[in-house]
Amino acid sequence: MSRLTAKAPLPPAIAPGYHPEDHGTGIVHLGLGAFHKAHQAAYTDHALAASGGDWRIIGISLRSPDPARQLMPQDGRYTLIERDAGGSRARVIGSIARALCAADDPGAALAALTGPACRIVTLTVTEKAYGLDRAGGGLDPDHPAVRPDLARPEAPTGVLGLLTRALALRVDAGLPPFTTLCCDNLPRNGALLRDAVLDFARRAYPALADRIEATAAFPSTMVDRITPAPTEATRAEAARLIGYDDHAATETEAFHQWVIEDDFPLGRPDWDRAGALFVSDVAPYETMKLRMLNGSHSMLAYAGFHAGLPLVRDVMAHAGLAALVRRHMAAAAATLPALPGIDLSAYAEQLRVRFANPAIAHETFQIAMDGTQKLPQRIFAPALDTLSAGGDLRPFAFATAAWMRHATVTDRDCAPYDLRDPMADEIAKTLKDVGTAEDIVRTLSALPGFMPAALRDAPGWQTMISGRLRIMLTDGMAKAIAQEAAT
Ligand code: CS2
Numbered sequence: 001m002s003r004l005t006a007k008a009p010l011p012p013a014i015a016p017g018y019h020p021e022d023h024g025t026g027i028v029h030l031g032l033g034a035f036h037k038a039h040q041a042a043y044t045d046h047a048l049a050a051s052g053g054d055w056r057i058i059g060i061s062l063r064s065p066d067p068a069r070q071l072m073p074q075d076g077r078y079t080l081i082e083r084d085a086g087g088s089r090a091r092v093i094g095s096i097a098r099a100l101c102a103a104d105d106p107g108a109a110l111a112a113l114t115g116p117a118c119r120i121v122t123l124t125v126t127e128k129a130y131g132l133d134r135a136g137g138g139l140d141p142d143h144p145a146v147r148p149d150l151a152r153p154e155a156p157t158g159v160l161g162l163l164t165r166a167l168a169l170r171v172d173a174g175l176p177p178f179t180t181l182c183c184d185n186l187p188r189n190g191a192l193l194r195d196a197v198l199d200f201a202r203r204a205y206p207a208l209a210d211r212i213e214a215t216a217a218f219p220s221t222m223v224d225r226i227t228p229a230p231t232e233a234t235r236a237e238a239a240r241l242i243g244y245d246d247h248a249a250t251e252t253e254a255f256h257q258w259v260i261e262d263d264f265p266l267g268r269p270d271w272d273r274a275g276a277l278f279v280s281d282v283a284p285y286e287t288m289k290l291r292m293l294n295g296s297h298s299m300l301a302y303a304g305f306h307a308g309l310p311l312v313r314d315v316m317a318h319a320g321l322a323a324l325v326r327r328h329m330a331a332a333a334a335t336l337p338a339l340p341g342i343d344l345s346a347y348a349e350q351l352r353v354r355f356a357n358p359a360i361a362h363e364t365f366q367i368a369m370d371g372t373q374k375l376p377q378r379i380f381a382p383a384l385d386t387l388s389a390g391g392d393l394r395p396f397a398f399a400t401a402a403w404m405r406h407a408t409v410t411d412r413d414c415a416p417y418d419l420r421d422p423m424a425d426e427i428a429k430t431l432k433d434v435g436t437a438e439d440i441v442r443t444l445s446a447l448p449g450f451m452p453a454a455l456r457d458a459p460g461w462q463t464m465i466s467g468r469l470r471i472m473l474t475d476g477m478a479k480a481i482a483q484e485a486a487t
Pocket of ligand 1: 185223293297367374
């Protein structure tokens with residue numbers, strides 16, 4: 001079977017609805033993974049078909065050479081497969097013009113970011129990659145992606161170092177700064193990234209920092225599309241659906257959502273033609289998604305993985321855990337202000353249908369990754385609001401206990417696994433001489449920058465967690481779920 005390329009004849013229903021090579025580039029994306037291919041690149045593809053423009057994407061992976069190796073022999077083309085109970089639909093996406101790996105070619109990455117064509121930089125690099133100081137604001141100067149770049153700002157390898165160097169070089173050369181659009185699941189993601197970039201600029205480029213601050217835009221955004229890691233089955237299905245071998249095939253659900261703060265001084269693609277919603281304040285949408293979708297995702301990932309449920313859809317078929325998912329969504333919804341046009345119980349119901357999608361194999365272990373980076377906005381922030389309102393903290397205590405059980409890395413009720421978390425070494429060290437559930441809760445709650453003090457020290461909170469953790473550690477997760485669901 002021949003390989004998918006720009007020259008491969010495709011039926012119109014599958015081919016991009018425009019001639020990709022007629023359009024120049026306008027976007028540089030950092031973090032060229034499956035999520036970008038299923039989300040921003042797909043929206044851009046639609047927007048190019050609907051209203052054109054020089055908005056194709058230069059996709060950059062920070063470390064892995066694989067995305068460029070897969071995409072470049074295919075002229076950037078790849079198949080996006082949408083899967084649900086009704087079947088699979090394939091479309092070839094043409095919005096990626098070029099792909100490269102920053103670690104292999106740092107000069108090319110910087111050249112893409114400083115080129116006059118670059119008007120927008122989008123990012124999906126995961127929460128942990130930025131090197132943010134989440135508790136104090138700005139950057140964390142000791143973060144492994146930040147420290148070397150502060151020492152040698154002229155040869156950046158981390159996200160903040162690259163972005164800030166590119167902005168500084170542009171401003172210095174009289175080029176307008178690009179608009180930076182952080183698409184990771186962080187609260188107030190634009191503002192967080194702006195503070196960190198400006199912090200980096202003040203340390204590394206003090207003479208240019210004020211000009212960057214005055215001219216660079218960092219809109220916030222909420223992105224949503226459930227996208228499992230692609231497998232050999234994804235590639236096989238793409239071959240069946242399009243008739244070509246595609247090494248970059250990506251699968252996703254049919255649902256997609258994008259809410260964007262409309263602040264693009266140098267223009268933007270007509271992403272609204274693809275369904276994006278432009279608003280003046282993204283925060284209520286972001287909070288809703290982080291607390292209801294991502295919060296219940298994290299809870300079910302830890303509980304599911306340790307109850308022998310490898311996929312999210314298995315969790316939704318488990319009566320006890322599905323009831324806890326429902327309870328968690330309701331508890332998260334109770335912390336949210338009313339949003340005009342949004343019915344939170346309908347949103348919760350739609351989330352449950354999406355989680356149960358029989359055609360998507362989304363691994364609980366994949367979602368369980370990086371808990372220390374996710375729990376603050378997904379679990380602790382709504383728990384704090386619930387505490388102030390005098391509400392029921394049990395759903396959040398259960399989710400926290402399930403993460404702590406995962407962090408102990410004991411494999412009595414599951415296969416051996418690694419804790420994939422940037423704080424894994426620190427966690428292993430602090431738990432070394434700790435035995436009881438109470439001690440584990442006290443130790444993990446005190447991890448630096450993790451749990452807000454007002455929650456950590458709230459009367460009864462740690463006891464609520466340790467009671468649940470004790471059952472998880474002694475009787476197993478299945479028993480803990482049954483008991484929790486019965487309360
Ligand atoms: C998930 C998200 O892996 C995770 O932590 O909660 O990636 C989730 O699938 C997406 O945010 C959905 O848009």
